[in-house]
Amino acid sequence: MGRPERPLDPNGGPVASFAQSLRELRQQAGNPKYLQMARMTGRSRTALSEAAGGEHFPSWETTEAFVKACGGELSDWHRAWEQTRESLKEGPSVEYNQPLATNINSQFTSDTFHHYQDRSQILEQFASRLREVRLHAGEPPLRKLERLDSRLKRATVANVLNGKTAPTLDFVVWFICACTTIAQQRDLSLADEQQDLELWRQRWIGQQRQLREHRRRSSSGRTIS
Known part of the structure; x- marks a missing residue:
């Protein structure tokens, strides 16, 4: 420590x-x-x-x-x-x-x-990092990700990568593991920080805190008005 x-x-x-x-x-x-x-x-x-x-x-x-x-x-x-x-x-x-x-x-x-703190920006910021991992893994089609891990439903993956939906922590882990596997299959290499699951967990926690703060401020704004 x-x-x-x-x-x-x-x-x-x-x-x-x-x-x-x-x-x-x-x-x-x-x-x-x-x-x-x-x-x-x-x-x-x-x-x-x-x-x-x-x-x-x-x-x-x-x-x-x-x-x-x-x-x-x-x-x-x-x-x-x-x-x-x-x-x-x-x-x-x-x-x-x-x-x-x-x-x-x-x-x-x-x-x-x-x-x-705008919600769409918070989602897009996280999504852009996930898209970068997919890009470095050779940008596998969503159907390939789904075939590799049936929990990665194409519609869900698309919504997360487009910044429309906040992913669960489980989704992030599944996605990173799938991209890491595909990168290895294609003889590509991801940077350490791109496949570090603990670092992704911290990023996810940070996103959740930002979303909670956004909801709190939005709720306070409605109360005041």
Whole structure:
């Protein structure tokens, strides 16, 4: 079991606040291990860990890898990264009496947050990763997947891959195992992160959390109105 991350100073300025926001994003994604994130993105585990350490402001390349690994919205995070960078150039100001993380999170609780949490986007984000695995397995026809595993009904697979339906965890396992088998039969190789079932379980948990949050916010919005 890895060591817990050291607490961040809530008044530690924009770097600490940005790091806190990254930590929250990782938590929403199910707290994937930094080693898993490194394998997914090609960025070093040390760089990813230091990005959320709060001592140094990370490069955009490292931030991008961190956000991708946790399923975040890159355009929103790029704006937040640029805002933090500009703030560091300008030096301390009164607004840093409150953590910059509050400012970033406010973006995710306004229209930007609803955009990020839109159900169709949550489903599409997960579906795109499944489609990528199928592509690297030689893009087998849906009927071949069904023949290999009768539980992978063509209609269900199509709906999941098109981002219309949220898959069950069992479906994800069946799908990844089927694609891995087909890739081996075709002498193709999937990346470690594409066939890592534990990593897929974490991704699925992250999607379920996002969907629950979306439902909660949608329900709150209807109540308020």
